[in-house]
Amino acid sequence: MYATSYHRASSVEDAVKLKSANEEGKYLSGGMTLIATMKQRLAAPSDLIDLRHIPTLRGISVDGRKVTIGAATPHADVAASRELAAICPAICKLAGHIGDPHVRHMGTIGGSIANNDPAADYPAGLLGLGATIVTDRRSISADDFFTGLFETALDEGEMVTSVTFDAPEKAGYAKFNNPASRFAMTGVFVAKTAGGVRVAVTGAGSSGVFRHQGFEQMLASNWSPDALANVAVDASNLMSDMHANAEYRANLVKVMAKRAVASAG
């Protein structure tokens, strides 16, 4: 790892100020991607601004059906939240299958979505739920937030402070794990929300997480796994790598979508 300077932010304002004073710096949340990347010398931020000790960034609040999750809330907390499980168990299940127990104790929802790894779970969950991402300066809909591979709508120095969503009527998540990394080789989140049916796919798209309109239309008229039987999945915009080619992933998209609908009930 190249040398770096560590700063522990005490508040959101403090963090943003530290970031603007250190242009080549990076925000550090759980570090489960960033520290590993720095160890491989694939990232070399001059400064790290640690967000884990900002009390207002951590915690889950449920008000009726409105859910707010602080950006520095670790995956393990989301997985174990009974309040959340009572109204949106799918997001708890999603969080409970990220990485492994040790990663879930450190990794955070804000860090995951700000990184927007094309095989991460949370981007599918938040896009599927139609969540809103709140930053230190504005609110961004999930539809506008995830813009490409490791790309988001965040401006330079902008940081995620929380995510909010309304608990859906039904939701489910199914993923096919990469057997070594536990990243999604394909993961599909389905939700029946007040704004309609949403289907979000991670791990498969060559531009990162995406919605599948064909699935959404079929599920809107018939919420059942069978409704997807005859919908084609276009392989032309899917990833091919040593683990799975695009055609294989296209099949996984459909199979995982059906399983996700089945799990949602």
Place this chain on the structure above:
Amino acid sequence: MTKVTLTVNGRAMSGECEDRTLLVHFIREKLGLTGTHVGCDTTQCGACVVHMDGHSVKSCSILAVQASGSTITTIEGLAGQGELHPVQAAFKEHHGLQCGFCTPGMVMTAVDLINREGGTLTEETVRAGLEGNICRCTGYHNIVKAILAADAEMAGGRQAAE
């Protein structure tokens, strides 16, 4: 150099290190506690698992400065006065190790798992709980057996105490 202060196995400890020093290297090289191992260096194997503020974490993927101010338990902190922790005793009894390199991480993971889900563990949940720990010798069977036995033993102890 930055001063890092930790409570390790119940004792206040501190040392100076670079900001880029990983917690595992700080524990091993500055504090001299070499029970915590570096297995893969790529955040996959779990040989470096310690508890930070009561939760299992991979100490190879956390900077020592990030951990400063926290309470750490390492493998050296588990055993009581000359007596093995029930999880350690179960690993011995059920031959849950061969070369032993992954064992500190396995044991720390097992203790965390029992702390969180003790009394309800099954073979399936134990195997899921070991997703972040790799063993190249045992094939995991005896590790799983040892954890289930320790869980039963500790659940018995909890009942007796009530």
